[in-house]
Amino acid sequence: MILLNLIYFLAEVVLACFFFGFGFKYLSHFGTLGENTQLKVWNEELQIYERTTGDNSMLILLFSVFTIAALILFIYILILLIKNVRAIIRLRKEGKHIASFRELLLDLLDKKFHITLLAAPMTTLVLFTVLPIVFMILIAFTNFDSDHQPPGELFTWTGLTNVTDVFLGNATKTHTFFGILGWTFVWAILATFTNYILGMLLAIVINHKLVKFKKMWRTLFIISIAIPQFVSLLLIARALEPAGAINVALMKAGIISAPLPFLSNTLLARICVVIINMWIGIPYTMMTFSGVLMNIPAELYESSEIDGAGVLQSFVSITLPYMIFVTAPATITTFVSNINNFNVIYLLTGGGPFALDYYQAGKTDLLVTWLYKLTVDHHDYALASTIGIFIFMIVSTVSLAVYNHTGSVKREDMFQ
Amino acid sequence: MSRHKKMVSIGLHTLLTVLAVIWLIPVFWLLISSFRAEKGAYTSNLLPQRFTFDNYIRLFTDTRLFNFPRWFMNTLFVAVCSCIITTLLTLMVAYVYSRLRFRSRKGLMNISLILGMFPGFMSMIAIYHFMKAIGLDQTLLALILVYSGGAALNYYIAKGFFDTIPKALDEAARIDGASRHVIFWKIILPNSKPIVVNTAINAFIAPWVDFIFVSVIMKDNYNNYTVAKGLYTMVDKANIFEYYTSFCAGAVLVSIPIVCLFIKIQKYYVAGVTAGASKG
Amino acid sequence: MKKVFSVVCAGIMAASLCACGNQAGNATASDVKAQEKNGAKEQITLSVWGAQADQALLKELCEKFAAEHPEKDWQFDYGVVGEADAQARYLEDPAAAADVFSYPDDQMTTLVEADALYEVTRNADEIKSANVPASVEAASYGGTLYGYPMTADNGYLLYYDKSVLTEKDVETLDGILAAANKAGKKVHMDVSNGWYIASFFLGNGCKLTIDENGKQICDFNNEKGLEAAEAIRKFCDDPAFVTGDDSVLQGGIGDDICCGISGPWVSASVKEKLGDNYAAAKLPTFTCGGKQVQMGSFLGCKVLGVNTQSSHPVEAMELAEYLTNEESQARRFEALGYGPSNVKVAESDEVAADATLKALADQSKFAISQRVNGAYWTPAEAFGAELEGHTGNDLQAMLDQLVEQVTAE
Structure with missing residues (x-):
């Protein structure tokens, strides 16, 4: 335990070094996010305007977050250290055995095994997910946008301006947000259920008693998912354009006389993304359902056969409920990931057709693609973060509610 | 009855053939585009006028601008490393949540579940600057860390699978004096082949198809691109006419290993999806 | 496994400590120079x-x-x-951006606001006199030169197939469409792109610029704008019209496309496809409010800028100047066909004989330099997409929305 104290102490020293050597100079500007922009100084010898290094609001904010995290860790270890010292003193007094370092290590492999196992995943989680998310949430309360780009212009705290902007202040942004929110839900529902139902049907067809070469059929459908989505979707997007292969083929066949505006008409574009998403998603659901169908416990059918149930009846009363039950968690995951289905929309339509009544968005944009474009194309970071927080609130509420609901379903254990 | 059966059988096979054709048309389109001799993303003729192998040869010989072989090796390296790390981390977390009971378990599980739903584009910028601060920006190591950093969030499926392994197995081992450490490595892991394979494959495929994280991390460091980012660069505005057919060829080359993997792991894939449902 | 983890952890720790050390090294350029004077031969990485x-x-x-x-x-x-991405890539992380980078002049405003560019203060007068005035003006902001003009061809023109269209046909849009319909060919223009669609509005006398306070001015919703919009709608509804990006034009010209509007960067591939039938001209006139009106256009230049975060600014400037001098521009025209901004190269016989650059020069009389901020592009694309999609919505209402979005603060 004394060695353990030494380790704690070393960690404290490292953290303190980090704080004074690196973190403090960022944290001290945390309140204002920097005051000094980069300045120009005329250098007569070189005949240039030299730049002095100014503050950088973004780095100040980011490293402040990391520094605060380090401080919390520092305090936590300090508490552990004090506790440990106290324990040693108490054990000494009572004349009890003080655990050796070796024993403590062994404990980490057994009673406290969860600490050992979770240490690495949690460290990466905090560094690569939690702290960046905290940073992102803080951005939502600043005015970090294309007009406030460090090092030329600094940004600063603006409180709830972005939130009120989206919901009250700016009519276009409000309209865009709710328009896109509505479509996001329509899309998520359509995308999930078309794939679910049709994938199930396909699996049933392939697994039908009379169908030969089941494995071959499955493989044929699986080939399409093996092509990376950015490739297949890009190809399809190109084919759907006015001069693309589909229009050309339709015109050559004499079915249409002018190119159909697949991607520039709102309704057509929305139908297209849902249909193309079926092309992407059905093989996955087919694979899942095939597996499920093959794994339905035989006893379930035996009892119904005794009851003299027909094919259709046993399907409705056994196959269907079983499949729905088994795939319920996966379906919820699919629904949530469809709300955030970046690839299909971004690669297929890029959110287009763009709309005049939307702010930097189009009629097939999902919240997540809008957020991406605001970040990457327009450097509207503050607005993007605000939207990100709302997406998160919506998605996490939905999924936590549904997960808990299926939890109660599961407890019924109807097929166990 | 048998006539009826025959009709049904013919009907089903016709349906499947039609559907399979629909599903394979884009694949076929990709294939013939990769052998097309005419340049460009569009041609006036639906089918290529001349076929050639040059698009493939060019990927490996003309490496001045697009270093496909190097990108391929980069991706392979990143995929293998992040596959190993992700699989281990995911299984460790899943095992902890499934078997060990401790104070903050439930809270951690719920937080991990919803953290993964945060749209990550903004945090990518933070990650980039963090990587830069520790001197890892524009390196393959950074990419590996990024791909495996979120492993703790994807415990759900593996945990569902572990839950189905009878507790009696652990208990017997504990009576024999095995520590939890030993149980994890010697009992749980060997009994979890489907989920290990499933997790590993998913982790392996991710670097082959992601182009967004790579752009943020690598910026202009061409030599450290992965195939996905490289191919994506081939079809940006300035390059698409010149490189579209090579892009198709590259995509075919990337797809082949993934097709093989998918065909091999079908049954494990299903195990992964349904594991979560069998038990809470 | 634990070994792997501890190695990773140790790595992170060590690296973060290193980073602490590095932070002190952000000295100004002159300090670096002073330090390096002691060495035998200064090593410069740009x-x-x-x-x-x-x-x-x-x-x-x-x-x-x-x-x-x-x-x-x-x-x-x-x-x-590429130039188109320069500003976005730069702003992602200025310190990681290149010391010398090329950008189109329309990105200047944003880059200067972010204090990204060194003023050209060394040999400024020579550079100003060596390049055509329009390119110097385009590379300047508020009277200060912020870069080294490299090309003066960032505009667009009409490419056509001589075997289908005559010189007379390409004078008017109506003539082009009539001839194309007769031959069963298509006319290409990317209408859902703010850069190209502006040519109708600008041609009919509308304004799109930035005033001295940095505010976007756009009056596309006035009477003239409405006339222009009606002309665009008519064009889009013509059976010969085809839209799409450059690759549609590059892939289709000579086959089912007989002419198209794009920039000099496609000229090599268009030449390759058309061979002897290759021809280029200024943009045509179009019927607008009953009159023939010449289409306007944007014309800009590509500029080499020196990054303010550079640790070797003087050397970077020397390099930028070298890359844009007469000799380099002549070589660039020879190798890539880019239109030079250097006066002497621009006047050379080779450049004068280049059909593409000649067409661009003809069009330049009707061109303005691009003073547009980021808010313009998406609404303009939306407007074009409405017309391409034949939605039939009220043009005046759409133009009002367009202007409102473009001029919003």
């Missing part, structure tokens, strides 16, 4: 950004520069970042 197609030439010119300046030990890092 990173340079250029488009994919320009890489080979960029390398050639940089190596030539190194050979002509043997007093220092040069090393170049080449990054593939």
Whole structure:
């Protein structure tokens, strides 16, 4: 335990070094996010305007977050250290055995095994997910946008301006947000259920008693998912354009006389993304359902056969409920990931057709693609973060509610 | 009855053939585009006028601008490393949540579940600057860390699978004096082949198809691109006419290993999806 | 496994400590110079950004520069970042951006606001007099020169197939459409793109510019704008009209497309497809409010800028100046066909004989330089997409929305 104290102490020293050597100079500007922009100084010898290094609001904010995290860790270890010292003193007094370092290590492999196992995943989680998310949430309360780009212009705290902007202040942004929110839900529902139902049907067809070469059929459908989505979707997007292969083929066949505006008409574009998403998603659901169908416990059918149930009846009363039950968690995951289905929309339509009544968005944009474009194309970071927080609130509420609901379903254990 | 059966059988096979054709048309389109001799993303003729192998040869010989072989090796390296790390981390977390009971378990599980739903584009910028601060920006190591950093969030499926392994197995081992450490490595892991394979494959495929994280991390460091980012660069505005057919060829080359993997792991894939449902 | 983890952890720890150490090293350029004077031969590493197609030439010119300046030990890092992406890539992380990078002049406003560019203060007068006034003006902001003009061809023109269209046909849009319909061919223009669609509005006398306070001015919703919009709608509804990006034009011209509007960067591929039938002209006139009106256009230049975060600004400036001098511009025209901004090269016989650049020069009389901020592009694309999709919505209402979005603060 004394060695353990030494380790704690070393960690404290490292953290303190980090704080004074690196973190403090960022944290001290945390309140204002920097005051000094980069300045120009005329250098007569070189005949240039030299730049002095100014503050950088973004780095100040980011490293402040990391520094605060380090401080919390520092305090936590300090508490552990004090506790440990106290324990040693108490054990000494009572004349009890003080655990050796070796024993403590062994404990980490057994009673406290969860600490050992979770240490690495949690460290990466905090560094690569939690702290960046905290940073992102803080951005939502600043005015970090294309007009406030460090090092030329600094940004600063603006409180709830972005939130009120989206919901009250700016009519276009409000309209865009709710328009896109509505479509996001329509899309998520359509995308999930078309794939679910049709994938199930396909699996049933392939697994039908009379169908030969089941494995071959499955493989044929699986080939399409093996092509990376950015490739297949890009190809399809190109084919759907006015001069693309589909229009050309339709015109050559004499079915249409002018190119159909697949991607520039709102309704057509929305139908297209849902249909193309079926092309992407059905093989996955087919694979899942095939597996499920093959794994339905035989006893379930035996009892119904005794009851003299027909094919259709046993399907409705056994196959269907079983499949729905088994795939319920996966379906919820699919629904949530469809709300955030970046690839299909971004690669297929890029959110287009763009709309005049939307702010930097189009009629097939999902919240997540809008957020991406605001970040990457327009450097509207503050607005993007605000939207990100709302997406998160919506998605996490939905999924936590549904997960808990299926939890109660599961407890019924109807097929166990 | 048998006539009826025959009709049904013919009907089903016709349906499947039609559907399979629909599903394979884009694949076929990709294939013939990769052998097309005419340049460009569009041609006036639906089918290529001349076929050639040059698009493939060019990927490996003309490496001045697009270093496909190097990108391929980069991706392979990143995929293998992040596959190993992700699989281990995911299984460790899943095992902890499934078997060990401790104070903050439930809270951690719920937080991990919803953290993964945060749209990550903004945090990518933070990650980039963090990587830069520790001197890892524009390196393959950074990419590996990024791909495996979120492993703790994807415990759900593996945990569902572990839950189905009878507790009696652990208990017997504990009576024999095995520590939890030993149980994890010697009992749980060997009994979890489907989920290990499933997790590993998913982790392996991710670097082959992601182009967004790579752009943020690598910026202009061409030599450290992965195939996905490289191919994506081939079809940006300035390059698409010149490189579209090579892009198709590259995509075919990337797809082949993934097709093989998918065909091999079908049954494990299903195990992964349904594991979560069998038990809470 | 634990070993792997501890190695990773140790790595992170060590690296973060290193980072602490590095932070102190952000000294000004003159300090660095002073330190390096002691060494025998100063080693200078400069990173340079250029488009994919320009890489080979960029390398050639940089190596030539190194050979002509043997007093220092040069090393170049080449990054593939095309002009169109320069601003976005730069702003992602200025410190990681190249020392010398090329950008189109329309990105100047944003870059100057972010204090990204060094003023051209060394040899400024020589540079100003060596390049055509329009390019110097385009590379300046508020009277200060912020870059080294490299090309003066960032505009667009009409490419056509001589075997289908005559010189007379291409004078008017109506003539083009009539001839194309007769031959069963298509006319290409990317209407859902703010850059191209502006030509109708600008041609009919509408304004799109930025005033001295940095505010966007756009009056596309006035009477003239409405006339222009009606003309665009008519054009889009014509059976010969086809839209799409450059690759549609590059793939289809000579086959089912007989002419199209794009920039000089497609000229090589169009030439390759058309062969002897290749021809280029200024943009046609179009019928607007019952009259024939010449289509306007944007014309800008590509500029080499020096990054304010550069640790070798003087050397970077020397390189930028070298890459844009007369000799380099002549070589660039020879190798890639880019229209030079250098007065002497622009007047040379070779340049004068180039059909594409001649057409661009003819069009330049009707062109304005691009003073547009980021808010313009998406609404303009939306407007074009409405017309391409034949939605039939009220044009005046759409124009009002367009202007409202473009001029919003």
